[in-house]
Amino acid sequence: MRVAIAGAGAVGRSIARELIQNGHEVLLIDKNPASIKPERVPDAEWLLADSCEMSSLEEARLDRCDVVIAATGDDKVNLVTSLLSKTEFGVPRTVARVNHPNNEWLFTEAWGVDVNVSTPRIMSALVEEAVTVGDLVRLFTFRQGNANLVEMTLPADSPYVGQPMGLIPFPENCALVTILRDGQVYVPDKEQPVESGDELLFVVPSNVEDKLEQLLAPSSHGG
Template sequence: MRVVIAGAGAVGRSVAQELIDNGHTVLLIDKSPSSIRSDIVPDAQWLLADACELSSLAEAQLESADVVISSTGDDKANLVISLLAKTEFAVPRTVGRVNHPSNEWLFSESWGVDVSVSTPRLMAALVEEAVAIGDLVRLFTFRQSNANLVELTMPEDSPFVGKRVREVPWPDDVVLVAILRDQSIQTPDSDRSLEAGDELLFVTPEDAEDRLGELLSPKG
């Protein structure tokens, strides 16, 4: 997969290295000469250019990219880059970094953003996930499908502790995708039992979240 990352700061470089380690081809673009640090990510391709300019994106051959990630520290730039990538170069998948939570509503399909990643919201969700037992925590939103990735840690008083996955009357459209137990990932096989302290990961539509939480962790 060919990935183009606009913004070669600490975030962009870290993402680039992860993708390269997973076998992908990565091009990093940045308009600041001080950000061109090929010594830090030597296996990436580099381009000194303004990713908000059509000519720069053409030079980067965006039409051959599978994914474009706009990861600059400027939300306006990230929106422009995503929109140009989608409308001018028909990039199949765009990911936009949200720096300020108040701008999150802008990162939608109307601006060419397929997936938005809000660092403040993600950090808050991870904090909640670390301390919340029995409460449903939303980790991520898939905008194109109107579905969310959510987590719930099974409390000891859940009525389904000790039950098998297939014995739980899951709400419609809810998919259990993984069980995290003892620092390992368990597949949610139908015969696998649920234990107190299990971290359950689901993909679910928003309107099923309350029903899911009440099912596994009824209050009162």
Template sequence: MRVTIAGAGNVGRSIATELTENGHQVLLIEKDPHAFKTDSVPGAEWLLADACELSSLEEAGLESCDVSIAATGDDKANLVHALLAKTEFSVPRTVGRVNHPRNEWMFDDEWGVDVAVSTPRLMSALVEEAVAVGDLVRLLTFRQSNTDLVEMTLPADSPCIGRRVGDLEWPADAVLVAVIRDGRAMAPEREGALEGGDELLFVTAQEDESALARMLAPKLGDID
């Protein structure tokens, strides 16, 4: 897979290192000569250019990329790069880094962003996930499909404990994708039973989240 990363700061270089180690072709685009540290990711290609300029992206051969990642520390630059990658070069998949939560609403398909990654949101979600049992925590939003990746640690009094996964009727647009038990991730099996303390990961439509939460951990006011 060929991947272009706009921005060779700490975030961009870290992503590039992971991708090159996994065998992907990576091109880092950076306009600041002081951040142009080719020795930091020797397995990647480097281009000293402005990732928001059409001529730079033509030089980079962006039309041949499978994924373009906008990873600069400037939300405006990330949006412009994603829009150019999608509309001018038809890059199949774009990822945009959100630096400031107040800008998150702009990182959608209208700006050419397929996946928005908000570090502040992920950090707050991980904090919630670490302390909350019986609460549904939104980890990630898939903009194009209006669905979320959500997590719940099953409380000891959940009515789903002891029941087989195959016997549970989830809300229409909720899919159980993984069960984490004793620190180990497992694919859900129809014959497997849920246990207290299981961490359940779902991909679900946003409108089904409340129903899913009530099913897994009904509050006192939800019980008829």
């Protein structure tokens, strides 16, 4: 897979190293000469250019890329880069970094963004996931599927503690992905009972989240 990364700062370089380690081709683009440091990621291609300029993106041959990652520290640049990549070069997949939480609503398909990554939101979700019991915590949003990856730590007073998973009437379109228990990952099994303190990871549409909370933790959600 060929990946272009706009923004060759610490974030962009870290992403590049990880992708290269996984066997992908990476092109790093930055308009700041001070950010062009090939010695930091010697196996990547480097281009001194402005990712908001059509001529620069043509020089980068974005039409040959499978993914474009807009990872600069400027939300405006990340939006324009994503939009041009998608509309002018037909890049199949765009991922954009959100620097300011107030701008997250802009990072949608209308601006050519398939997936947005908000560092503040991820950090707050991880904090909530670590301390919250009985509430759904949204960890990630899948833009193209209109679904979310959510987590719930099952409370001790859940009516389904000790019940086999196959007997739990999960809402329609709700998929239990995995169970985390005592530091182990368990593949869901209809015969396996759930236990108090289990971390349950689901993929669900947004409109199903309230139903799922009310089902598994009714005492905390109006049941």
